[in-house]
Amino acid sequence: MKTMLNARMCISTIPANNCSARYAVLGAGFAGLSVAWHLLQHSSKDSHLCIDIYDEVGIGGAASGVSGGLLHPYSPKVKVLWRGEDCWNECLRLLSVAERALEARVPDSISQDSSFFCMDEPIVCRRGILRTMMTEKNAEIMKENARTCIENCNLELLDKDAAQNLVPRLHVPLNAAVYMPQALSIRPTHYLQALFAACKNQADELCVSFSKKVEVNLYKESIDTLCELAGKYNAVIICLGAKVDMLPEFSGKLPLRTCRGVVAQLNLSAHSRDEYGCNSPSILSDAWLSFQGPRTVLMGSTWDWSSKNYSSSVCEDESSMALQELLPKASAVYPSIREWTFIRARAGLRAMPPLTNFGSLPILGCVNDAVKPKNKCMYWLFGGLGSRGLLYHAFLGKLLARAVVSDDEMVLPPELTSWKQMKVWKYNL
Numbered sequence: 001m002k003t004m005l006n007a008r009m010c011i012s013t014i015p016a017n018n019c020s021a022r023y024a025v026l027g028a029g030f031a032g033l034s035v036a037w038h039l040l041q042h043s044s045k046d047s048h049l050c051i052d053i054y055d056e057v058g059i060g061g062a063a064s065g066v067s068g069g070l071l072h073p074y075s076p077k078v079k080v081l082w083r084g085e086d087c088w089n090e091c092l093r094l095l096s097v098a099e100r101a102l103e104a105r106v107p108d109s110i111s112q113d114s115s116f117f118c119m120d121e122p123i124v125c126r127r128g129i130l131r132t133m134m135t136e137k138n139a140e141i142m143k144e145n146a147r148t149c150i151e152n153c154n155l156e157l158l159d160k161d162a163a164q165n166l167v168p169r170l171h172v173p174l175n176a177a178v179y180m181p182q183a184l185s186i187r188p189t190h191y192l193q194a195l196f197a198a199c200k201n202q203a204d205e206l207c208v209s210f211s212k213k214v215e216v217n218l219y220k221e222s223i224d225t226l227c228e229l230a231g232k233y234n235a236v237i238i239c240l241g242a243k244v245d246m247l248p249e250f251s252g253k254l255p256l257r258t259c260r261g262v263v264a265q266l267n268l269s270a271h272s273r274d275e276y277g278c279n280s281p282s283i284l285s286d287a288w289l290s291f292q293g294p295r296t297v298l299m300g301s302t303w304d305w306s307s308k309n310y311s312s313s314v315c316e317d318e319s320s321m322a323l324q325e326l327l328p329k330a331s332a333v334y335p336s337i338r339e340w341t342f343i344r345a346r347a348g349l350r351a352m353p354p355l356t357n358f359g360s361l362p363i364l365g366c367v368n369d370a371v372k373p374k375n376k377c378m379y380w381l382f383g384g385l386g387s388r389g390l391l392y393h394a395f396l397g398k399l400l401a402r403a404v405v406s407d408d409e410m411v412l413p414p415e416l417t418s419w420k421q422m423k424v425w426k427y428n429l
């Protein structure tokens with residue numbers, strides 16, 4: 001089976017009958033691939049299984065692919081986020097699943113159009129993230145919050161000398177910074193390619209171990225309406241990021257706002273001897289610096305609220321405006337960034353969820369009320385991953401897969417489904 005082909009040309013070898021489960025996952029970003037992986041883990045060992053993943057661009061084609069790859073379980077004021085420990089641990093688990101697939105890659109097991117086999121660099125590019133404190137007021141709150149941390153992602157309060165030990169020439173405005181030694185910077189597209197390969201490997205293993213047919217297929221195809229999929233699947237899981245409300249079934253019904261972010265890649269010029277140390281952390285401040293290597297950094301991000309520009313391409317005007325905004329913020333803590341050279345900019349659209357008492361949480365749940373299916377198919381939404389999709393995708397993908405397999409929305413914590421009480425959903429159905 002090819003990795004990318006037109007679904008209308010593809011005929012699955014798995015029969016659509018009572019002893020097979022057929023799922024469509026729409027979107028191959030963090031959300032979609034996490035759900036696909038967890039469906040493979042939680043589906044019945046007795047029935048055949050087919051998971052068709054649809055993405056109009058391909059793996060990591062939208063926000064996930066351009067994200068900064070910064071991963072830690074804390075808010076900007078270093079408070080543990082909702083279910084932070086579960087999210088963090090599940091993420092580490094999924095990262096190691098992807099890392100194992102990268103190590104075990106055998107050419108030809110996925111199609112030639114994948115760049116997967118050309119990936120020489122590891123998924124995790126750096127350990128440790130340092131957050132600087134920029135105002136007195138925030139510094140007090142952060143110092144207080146930093147007293148509580150999760151077990152395997154601790155927080156250390158550093159003074160200027162200690163911070164500069166980690167990052168020479170760092171500017172530490174208030175003589176204080178918070179260091180997260182176990183936090184990670186990853187290469188998002190490497191991760192997603194490897195996670196997809198892990199899904200394919202897992203399907204092969206399930207075939208052998210349980211003598212049943214298991215398929216994971218990726219179709220590079222745009223889904224314009226959910227009617228297109230009617231009658232083919234037991235469940236459809238919608239993981240379309242900021243583009244979800246382009247589906248007519250959801251237009252104007254979801255409590256999501258869009259926000260475009262530009263990320264700039266900067267490199268250190270070949271003649272500069274001052275490489276960024278391999279033990280120096282990535283940096284969070286009013287702008288972030290996600291160091292991908294000793295001579296490559298991603299600098300982000302802008303926040304263009306309500307933008308509907310889905311394109312990952314950034315024109316010259318937009319990139320120069322982004323640089324004008326980001327460089328002063330980044331150089332306020334890491335002045336040497338001005339010696340780095342701009343290479344290119346890319347952008348993604350975040351799907352921002354509403355603020356709840358627990359913070360801004362992704363929105364999950366069964367959405368049959370909006371789709372009104374004429375058959376038994378269940379439709380599920382996994383959206384609104386906001387600006388922390390990498391942290392949330394693994395744990396919530398696991399919860400959602402459980403809900404899908406058991407046909408039971410009650411498996412999901414009420415915090416994630418409470419959005420369905422909002423007027424925008426209830427009164428537009």
Ligand SMILES: Cc1cc2nc3c(=O)[nH]c(=O)nc-3n(C[C@H](O)[C@H](O)[C@H](O)COP(=O)(O)OP(=O)(O)OC[C@H]3O[C@@H](n4cnc5c(N)ncnc54)[C@H](O)[C@@H]3O)c2cc1C
Pocket residue numbers: 026027028029030031032054055056057058059060061062063064065066067068069070071221222223224239240241242243244260261262263300301347348349350382383384385386387388389390391392
């Ligand atoms: C600039 C920027 C930097 C970020 N940095 C970080 C970070 O450092 N750490 C972090 O945790 N989070 C970060 N985020 C947030 C994170 O990227 C998102 O929360 C996450 O990518 C959302 O994942 P998703 O799978 O829901 O959506 P997406 O990644 O947008 O995936 C949706 C997929 O659906 C496909 N699709 C859409 N419509 C259709 C259709 N009609 N038919 C078929 N396919 C379709 C798209 O091609 C896409 O591949 C960042 C976001 C941005 C924009």
